[in-house]
Amino acid sequence: MTILTSAQRTTQEYIVLSLAGASALCILPFFIMRSLAGEWAIAILDLFAVCSMSSIYWYVFRTRETKMAGFILAILCVVVLFVTVSLKGMAQLVWAYPVTVALFFLLSPYKAVLFYLVMLVCLSPGIFAKTPLITALSFVISSTATMVFNFVFAKRMRDQQAQLMVLSSSDPLTGIGNRRAMDDALLDETVRLNAMHGISTLVLFDLDHFKVINDNHGHSEGDKILIQLVQLIQVQLDKSCRLFRYGGEEFLLLCSGKNLTEASELAESLRVLVQNTSLISEENITISAGIAEYSANETPEQWLERADNALYEAKNAGRNCCKQH
Numbered sequence: 018m019t020i021l022t023s024a025q026r027t028t029q030e031y032i033v034l035s036l037a038g039a040s041a042l043c044i045l046p047f048f049i050m051r052s053l054a055g056e057w058a059i060a061i062l063d064l065f066a067v068c069s070m071s072s073i074y075w076y077v078f079r080t081r082e083t084k085m086a087g088f089i090l091a092i093l094c095v096v097v098l099f100v101t102v103s104l105k106g107m108a109q110l111v112w113a114y115p116v117t118v119a120l121f122f123l124l125s126p127y128k129a130v131l132f133y134l135v136m137l138v139c140l141s142p143g144i145f146a147k148t149p150l151i152t153a154l155s156f157v158i159s160s161t162a163t164m165v166f167n168f169v170f171a172k173r174m175r176d177q178q179a180q181l182m183v184l185s186s187s188d189p190l191t192g193i194g195n196r197r198a199m200d201d202a203l204l205d206e207t208v209r210l211n212a213m214h215g216i217s218t219l220v221l222f223d224l225d226h227f228k229v230i231n232d233n234h235g236h237s238e239g240d241k242i243l244i245q246l247v248q249l250i251q252v253q254l255d256k257s258c259r260l261f262r263y264g265g266e267e268f269l270l271l272c273s274g275k276n277l278t279e280a281s282e283l284a285e286s287l288r289v290l291v292q293n294t295s296l297i298s299e300e301n302i303t304i305s306a307g308i309a310e311y312s313a314n315e316t317p318e319q320w321l322e323r324a325d326n327a328l329y330e331a332k333n334a335g336r337n338c339c340k341q342h
């Protein structure tokens with residue numbers, strides 16, 4: 018079973034860490050040069066930027082929280098740019114371009130546009146007062162073009178990312194969560210249960226003699242039965258239960274907050290429902306289920322293995338029944 022380990026960092030963590038780390042390293046030489054030149058106002062600003070960016074790097078590295086950190090980093094970039102331009106003059110406007118790009122890495126596309134507009138409104142009075150009109154307009158137009166290109170790219174990337182998330186976590190046949198989504202949910206659930214001492218129970222169920230159904234009616238009829246079975250079961254579930262396709266004709270119900278007795282009652286009611294529902298004419302479709310309540314400090318694999326052992330018992334007991342572990 019492939020389970021995400023807590024050591025794996027998300028893309029957003031890498032982005033915030035890279036931007037905060039690279040910004041701190043890029044500004045550090047300017048702090049040294051300005052200190053040596055005795056330009057104390059701007060040297061203190063550079064030192065403030067280096068310390069703030071390093072703190073954000075350290076915070077994300079330790080806590081792995083990126084939302085607030087990214088937001089603060091975006092504010093810092095805009096503020097440091099504004100103060101630098103105010104102190105050192107219009108030549109510093111070149112930094113507006115990397116700041117604009119950074120905003121789209123750190124924030125959602127619409128928030129990044131908003132930050133860019135605020136930045137432009139803050140900078141514009143100085144630019145129009147201190148530079149020729151043509152230079153000021155060139156800056157406004159070229160930086161706005163940079164913002165628009167970034168917006169189009171970032172929006173498209175985000176939409177594709179959301180689509181990929183759905184595709185990578187759902188089963189194409191039945192539309193429920195696939196094995197990857199199940200692994201992630203089990204890992205999250207065990208972490209939560211160990212932290213909060215909650216209860217949760219797995220119901221692993223499997224269609225009985227499905228090979229015979231496939232052989233008698235064809236694979237496409239078998240597919241339809243899997244789809245109908247999922248639809249039949251899903252409408253019986255409350256929000257605390259999540260259904261995943263474990264593989265083939267095997268499904269997993271993750272019942273958060275349900276103990277062994279409650280989950281066994283649910284499994285039994287589903288078994289009876291499937292038995293009494295005609296999913297295909299001339300065949301009596303049934304399911305067998307294995308039920309296991311979470312034991313403290315178990316790994317997802319150990320928990321699932323106990324449910325699997327109980328399912329094995331149900332199959333050995335003649336099928337069309339539920340067993341607990």
Ligand SMILES: Nc1nc2c(ncn2[C@@H]2O[C@H](COP(=O)(O)OP(=O)(O)OP(=O)(O)O)[C@@H](O)[C@H]2O)c(=O)[nH]1
Nearest residue numbers: 223224225226227228229231236237239240265266
């Ligand atoms: N139609 C269809 N069949 C599938 C799919 N995935 C797995 N199967 C079939 O499910 C059957 C599983 O067979 P077995 O593992 O022998 O299990 P079974 O026949 O249900 O027997 P028991 O589980 O022991 O009751 C195989 O024939 C697979 O081809 C699928 O997506 N669609």
